Amino acid sequence: MNYNNYDTSYTSYGAGGGAGGGGFIPGEGGSQQSPGGRRDHAQDSLRPVTIKQLLDAQLHPGSNDTFKIDGSPISQLTFVGQIRNISTQTTNTTYRLDDGTGSIEVKQWVDSDAVDTANPTKAKLVEGAYCRAWGKLKSFNERRSVGAQIIRPVEDMNEVSYHLLEATSVHLYLTRGPPGGASTGAGAAAANGAGQQQAAGGTDSGYDLGSYTQTAKRVFQYLRQAPQTNEGLHQHDIAANLGVDVADVARAGDDLLAGGLIYTTVDDQTWAILEAD
Amino acid sequence: MDHPQTPRILAPHLNAFQHRIVRILGKVVQLRGETAIIDAGGHVDVILNRDSHLAVGHAVEVIGKVDQNLHVKVQASTDFGTNIDFNAANAVVEATHRYKAIFYDEQ
Numbered sequence: 318m319n320y321n322n323y324d325t326s327y328t329s330y331g332a333g334g335g336a337g338g339g340g341f342i343p344g345e346g347g348s349q350q351s352p353g354g355r356r357d358h359a360q361d362s363l364r365p366v367t368i369k370q371l372l373d374a375q376l377h378p379g380s381n382d383t384f385k386i387d388g389s390p391i392s393q394l395t396f397v398g399q400i401r402n403i404s405t406q407t408t409n410t411t412y413r414l415d416d417g418t419g420s421i422e423v424k425q426w427v428d429s430d431a432v433d434t435a436n437p438t439k440a441k442l443v444e445g446a447y448c449r450a451w452g453k454l455k456s457f458n459e460r461r462s463v464g465a466q467i468i469r470p471v472e473d474m475n476e477v478s479y480h481l482l483e484a485t486s487v488h489l490y491l492t493r494g495p496p497g498g499a500s501t502g503a504g505a506a507a508a509n510g511a512g513q514q515q516a517a518g519g520t521d522s523g524y525d526l527g528s529y530t531q532t533a534k535r536v537f538q539y540l541r542q543a544p545q546t547n548e549g550l551h552q553h554d555i556a557a558n559l560g561v562d563v564a565d566v567a568r569a570g571d572d573l574l575a576g577g578l579i580y581t582t583v584d585d586q587t588w589a590i591l592e593a594d
Numbered sequence: 595m596d597h598p599q600t601p602r603i604l605a606p607h608l609n610a611f612q613h614r615i616v617r618i619l620g621k622v623v624q625l626r627g628e629t630a631i632i633d634a635g636g637h638v639d640v641i642l643n644r645d646s647h648l649a650v651g652h653a654v655e656v657i658g659k660v661d662q663n664l665h666v667k668v669q670a671s672t673d674f675g676t677n678i679d680f681n682a683a684n685a686v687v688e689a690t691h692r693y694k695a696i697f698y699d700e701q
Contacts, residue, residue: 366696367696367697369599369696369697369698369699370696399672401597413597415597415600417599417600417601417602417617417697417698418599418696418697418698419599420597445670445672447672473677474653474674474675474677474678475677475678475679475682477686478679478682478683478685478686479682481686481689481690482682482685482686482689484696485689485693485696488693488695488696489693
């Protein structure tokens with residue numbers, strides 16, 4: 318009953334879910350104007366989400382379609398779910414989708430121009446089937462729903478796993494930053510280098526230095542163990558620390574560069590180890 | 595009409611999800627009339643309902659309640675075919691429990 322009530326009042330707002338492609342009724346503009354006017358196209362990204370994220374999304378005060386998830390504004394969304402219920406009306410079809418994290422109503426407006434062309438994908442949208450939807454989150458009378466542009470059946474069930482992993486990945490990106498951020502990346506590399514150094518001893522784990530001169534081997538070892546930034550070390554520093562002539566270090570560096578074991582960074586005289594992995 | 599959260603789990607999680615409704619994706623190992631065994635990170639005994647149509651060797655997603663014997667009483671099942679990447683599916687289960695904020699609420 319609740320559902321019917323909701324549906325009627327929603328319909329009286331005409332194209333309240335205007336993004337769904339229904340007709341545009343000029344009089345309805347009032348309720349939509351403020352979010353519409355502030356619309357920022359730079360933030361029109363397509364976000365993969367779980368339904369729980371939609372239900373938990375923060376509603377911007379005084380608005381009914383401006384939400385944030387993980388502190389980031391959302392606009393276009395995509396998600397995958399199983400159809401639990403289908404309700405077909407003349408103007409729209411409403412699906413209740415369940416992805417295991419929650420369920421939400423997804424409303425697709427009927428495009429009156431396309432009524433005659435039978436939609437072959439729609440026949441596959443039956444109860445129990447998995448589908449992917451694209452649309453925007455709306456809130457009306459404290460009830461959330463999605464106005465969908467596209468709903469299509471999932472053909473390869475791996476898409477369900479794929480979507481949930483993608484949603485997790487984007488969630489982590491927004492809450493924790495990009496993977497392997499500069500500081501953690503350098504730390505991990507340093508730890509890795511130290512580990513290799515210990516294991517290396519006299520021989521070199523993973524690096525074949527057999528054909529190089531003694532100086533080249535020392536330069537390489539020094540580059541691996543000396544504390545440095547990601548710019549590596551200048552050949553003068555290496556020469557000074559090893560007590561070797563700069564010209565010898567330069568020659569050794571040329572050999573190592575030619576062998577692909579090191580690479581030049583800020584200039585030709587500054588080198589860093591080219592990690593084997 | 596109401597559709598509760600159904601966290602995705604594998605066999606090792608059964609104990610922690612007793613008396614809860616869960617979602618398990620596994621491969622059908624054996625059919626025994628009213629019951630079946632599916633492999634989802636370990637064997638899981640499922641108690642079928644009338645509408646379950648499982649096929650041995652196929653992946654199946656079951657929604658059901660974990661009982662005190664750690665059997666799963668099936669409420670709904672969906673055939674996932676024979677082309678399922680279980681590494682990806684198991685990664686989803688791991689993500690579900692590691693980053694539960696976007697997947698399920700504690701009870």
